[in-house]
Structure formats: structure tokens, C-alpha cells
Amino acid sequence: MSLDTLLKKLSVRSPWLFRINAGSCNGCDVELATTACIPRYDVERFGCRYCGSPRHADIVLITGPLTTRVRDRVLTVWNEIPEPKVTVAVGICPISGGVFREGYSIEGPISRHIPVDVNVPGCPPRPQAILEGVVLAKQIWLKKLGLEV
Amino acid sequence: MSETLYAILHMTLFPGGLFALTLGLFYKALDRRVEARLQRRVGPPLIQPWLDIAKLCTKETLIPRTACKSVFLAAPVVGFAGMAVCAAFIPVPGVFGGLYNMGDLLVLFYLLPIPAIAMMLGGSASSSPFGAVGFSREMLLMLAYEMPLLMILLAVAMLIGSQSGGTAEFSLLKIIDWQLAEGSLGFHPAMIPALVAYLMFLPGTMGVVPFDIPEAETEIIEGPLLEYGGPLLALYQMGSALKTFVVLGLGVALFFPGLISDYWPVNLLWFLAKCVGLMLVSLTLVKSATGRFRIDQAFRFYVTVPTALALCSLLLVWAL
Numbered sequence: 001m002s003l004d005t006l007l008k009k010l011s012v013r014s015p016w017l018f019r020i021n022a023g024s025c026n027g028c029d030v031e032l033a034t035t036a037c038i039p040r041y042d043v044e045r046f047g048c049r050y051c052g053s054p055r056h057a058d059i060v061l062i063t064g065p066l067t068t069r070v071r072d073r074v075l076t077v078w079n080e081i082p083e084p085k086v087t088v089a090v091g092i093c094p095i096s097g098g099v100f101r102e103g104y105s106i107e108g109p110i111s112r113h114i115p116v117d118v119n120v121p122g123c124p125p126r127p128q129a130i131l132e133g134v135v136l137a138k139q140i141w142l143k144k145l146g147l148e149v
Numbered sequence: 150m151s152e153t154l155y156a157i158l159h160m161t162l163f164p165g166g167l168f169a170l171t172l173g174l175f176y177k178a179l180d181r182r183v184e185a186r187l188q189r190r191v192g193p194p195l196i197q198p199w200l201d202i203a204k205l206c207t208k209e210t211l212i213p214r215t216a217c218k219s220v221f222l223a224a225p226v227v228g229f230a231g232m233a234v235c236a237a238f239i240p241v242p243g244v245f246g247g248l249y250n251m252g253d254l255l256v257l258f259y260l261l262p263i264p265a266i267a268m269m270l271g272g273s274a275s276s277s278p279f280g281a282v283g284f285s286r287e288m289l290l291m292l293a294y295e296m297p298l299l300m301i302l303l304a305v306a307m308l309i310g311s312q313s314g315g316t317a318e319f320s321l322l323k324i325i326d327w328q329l330a331e332g333s334l335g336f337h338p339a340m341i342p343a344l345v346a347y348l349m350f351l352p353g354t355m356g357v358v359p360f361d362i363p364e365a366e367t368e369i370i371e372g373p374l375l376e377y378g379g380p381l382l383a384l385y386q387m388g389s390a391l392k393t394f395v396v397l398g399l400g401v402a403l404f405f406p407g408l409i410s411d412y413w414p415v416n417l418l419w420f421l422a423k424c425v426g427l428m429l430v431s432l433t434l435v436k437s438a439t440g441r442f443r444i445d446q447a448f449r450f451y452v453t454v455p456t457a458l459a460l461c462s463l464l465l466v467w468a469l
């Protein structure tokens with residue numbers, strides 16, 4: 001195994017998470033910020049860390065239905081994230097619009113603007129589902145690095 | 150010739166360079182792990198900082214178009230190099246006495262602010278408004294915590310200087326020798342306020358909660374580090390790990406250099422244990438029990454409490 005492959009293999013064990021709120025009701029954000037961190041679930045055991053800057057992110061968690069007002073900002077921030085990045089849509093909102101579907105100010109579903117790698121449905125999703133989404137995102141990240149799982 | 154060779158070895162292998170980096174990253178990992186355990190979580194594995202660095206090396210480096218490119222690229226290197234030099238001066242009692250036997254305490258005092266200055270430079274060169282906010286906060290905080298540090302070092306130097314017949318003793322080697330003969334300063338009545346002040350100085354200089362104000366990720370999204378990514382961020386992280394090694398090692402050298410045996414591996418482990426103990430008390434416990442100060446509160450805290458304590462020690466030393 002070459003050094004490059006080794007580094008890549010190791011690197012997926014340190015996914016840094018970045019949250020983008022695309023107009024969510026905050027239900028999903030609360031799940032991300034608190035529930036996924038409490039003792040029973042703890043994302044940190046996968047080596048994850050929530051980071052404040054899009055430049056440091058590896059896995060992007062997007063919540064909310066993408067409203068007209070935030071669309072351009074979300075796209076700007078998403079473009080700031082260095083490759084390789086994996087996008088996870090958390091909650092039913094980014095997937096289909098959820099309870100806000102067909103609203104006059106809804107630009108979603110998010111996959112129309114951004115390539116989404118993992119969908120985590122639920123309103124809000126259970127913490128186990130979020131953790132599973134993160135684990136799946138790690139596998140997709142490995143694929144994006146050119147390595148098979 | 151051989152002296153230069155020795156100096157290079159000290160800089161790259163032991164106690165600076167590889168040894169310091171390994172230990173520093175180990176402290177960081179242990180810190181995260183213990184913090185998680187205190188909150189009843191599992192926490193990351195102990196090799197997590199190494200994994201983070203491996204990850205950062207595979208990421209692309211983005212440089213903002215409006216940034217001052219040369220300073221932006223040089224700042225992390227300067228910060229890392231400053232700390233790498235610093236680490237070579239740190240004595241491991243019973244194993245390694247120190248690089249030179251004169252004035253290394255003063256050199257350390259001048260080198261210690263380098264990572265903070267590098268971060269300020271990098272933040273302002275990144276042309277991001279958050280970097281500028283981080284710059285001013287870092288500056289204020291640094292001004293506030295450097296003052297007690299200077300007084301602590303002076304108190305130690307004056308105490309040992311006056312006891313051994315001079316005025317002030319700025320050689321770590323002699324400071325440790327004196328303590329090995331006469332008992333550790335951490336238990337000396339005049340030095341207890343200085344020790345407490347040093348414990349308060351640690352979280353400020355390491356930039357952890359409650360003094361992570363310059364990098365506050367929830368307010369100014371990591372401030373000066375905002376635009377950094379990839380290998381440059383890895384350099385910052387390694388610099389910070391080295392700094393952990395330096396400030397903890399300095400604390401042990403100043404206050405608790407006592408030995409338990411003549412055998413060097415035991416002394417090495419004993420040094421490690423003392424550093425970890427110091428870290429748990431002053432960084433991990435504080436970090437997991439508090440929230441973040443505002444910059445004015447932190448500034449007021451540093452110019453009153455630790456400064457007063459350090460001054461207290463200084464006066465006691467002078468009066469005794």
C-alpha cells in the first residue's frame with residue numbers, strides 16, 4: 001500500500017462536519033447540535049468534530065427546504081468547501097420540501113441545486129438515523145477518494 | 150561542530166521535534182478523550198490528532214483571491230517553527246537538563262507568543278472580516294496574559310537567585326538543580342500564588358474554553374483560522390500541539406521538577422504523568438465545566454486575578 005493510499009484510508013476516520021441551515025424550522029438543527037452529541041449517540045467516537053468554517057469541512061449536513069432568501073448564500077457557502085466533500089441532506093425538508101412543500105418561497109428540493117450523496121429522511125430524523133447517515137457519508141467519501149470500501 | 154550537531158538533534162528528535170510533537174498530540178487526544186468521558190460520552194480514539202493531520206494533508210489548499218499570499222502562507226510555518234525551537238529548550242527533569250545553562254527562561258518568554266502572533270498575521274492576511282475580529286481579540290488576550298506570565302517567571306527567577314546568592318536566575322538548568330536539592334517550588338509557601346496564576350495562564354495561552362475567544366467557532370467561525378484548510382491548518386494544529394508540550398513542560402520545570410528515581414525511563418514516565426496531571430487540572434476540567442467569556446471579561450480577569458496572584462508571589466519573594 002502506498003503512502004498516498006494509506007493517508008486516504010486514514011483520512012476518512014477524521015470527518016469534520018459542517019452544518020448549513022437552508023431555512024429549516026430548527027428541529028433538525030437541534031437534533032444535529034445536541035442529540036447527536038449526547039452520551040448515548042456521540043458522533044465524536046467516529047472522530048467527527050463540528051467545525052465552524054466551511055474551509056475545514058469534509059461532510060456537509062444540510063437542513064431545511066432551501067428558501068428563496070437563503071438559496072444563493074447556501075450555494076456560495078457550499079462552493080467554499082474544498083473537495084472532496086460529501087453532502088448529506090438531513091430531514092425531509094431538503095429531500096422534498098416536507099411540510100413546506102409547494103410553498104411560494106421554496107426553491108427545493110435541494111438536489112435540484114446541489115448533488116446530494118446521502119438522504120436522511122425524518123421530521124426530524126432520529127439521532128440513530130443521523131449517525132447512520134454520517135457513517136454512510138464516510139463510505140461515499142472513501143469512494144470519492146478513489147478507494148473501494 | 151559536535152555542539153551544532155547536538156543542537157540539531159535536540160531540535161529535531163529530543164526533546165524538541167519528534168518527541169515533543171508525539172507528546173503534544175498525545176496530550177491533545179487525551180484532553181479530548183477525558184473531556185468526552187467527563188460528559189459521559191465515548192470520545193475519539195487516542196490516535197485521533199494523527200488522523201486529523203493525515204486527513205488535512207489530503208485536502209486541497211485554498212487561498213482567498215484577496216489575501217496577501219506570502220504572509221498567508223508563511224504565518225503557519227512561522228508559528229510552527231517558533232514552537233519547534235521552543236520545544237528544544239524544555240528540560241525533562243532527570244533525563245535532559247536543558248540546552249544551555251544561561252538565560253533560556255528569557256528566550257522561552259520571548260518565543261512563547263510566536264504562535265499567537267503568527268495566527269494574528271495569518272488572520273489579517275486572509276482578508277476575511279472574521280480574521281480581523283479574531284486578530285483584535287487575540288491581541289487583547291495576549292496583552293492580558295503575558296503580564297502575569299512575566300511576573301511568574303520573575304518571581305521564580307528572583308526566589309532562586311536570591312537563595313543561591315545572586316539577583317535573579319534565568320537558567321532552567323539551575324532552577325531545576327536548586328529545586329532538586331531544596332524541594333519543589335510548587336510546595337514553597339511564597340510560590341503557591343504564582344502556581345495558581347500559572348494554572349490560570351494555561352487556558353488563555355492555549356486558547357481553549359473559556360478563553361477560546363479569538364477562535365470562537367460559534368461567533369466568528371474560527372476567526373483567524375477561517376480561511377485556512379488542508380496542510381496549512383495541519384501546521385497550525387501541530388504548532389498548537391507543540392505549544393501544549395512547551396507550556397506544560399515549562400510548568401513542570403518551574404514548579405514540580407521533583408524526581409522519584411535515578412533511572413531515566415521512570416523519570417520520563419514521571420514527567421509525562423506530571424504534565425498530564427497539570428493538563429487535566431488546568432485545561433480539561435476547566436474546559437468541560439465552563440462556557441466562553443466575552444473578550445472584555447477575559448481581559449479584566451487576566452489583568453486582575455492572575456496578575457494580583459503573581460504580584461503577591463513576587464512581593465513575598467522580595468520580602469522574605
Ligand code: SF4
Nearest residue numbers: 024025027091092093
Ligand atoms: S424536516 Fe421537519 S424538523 Fe427538520 S427542518 Fe424540516 S420541518 Fe423542521
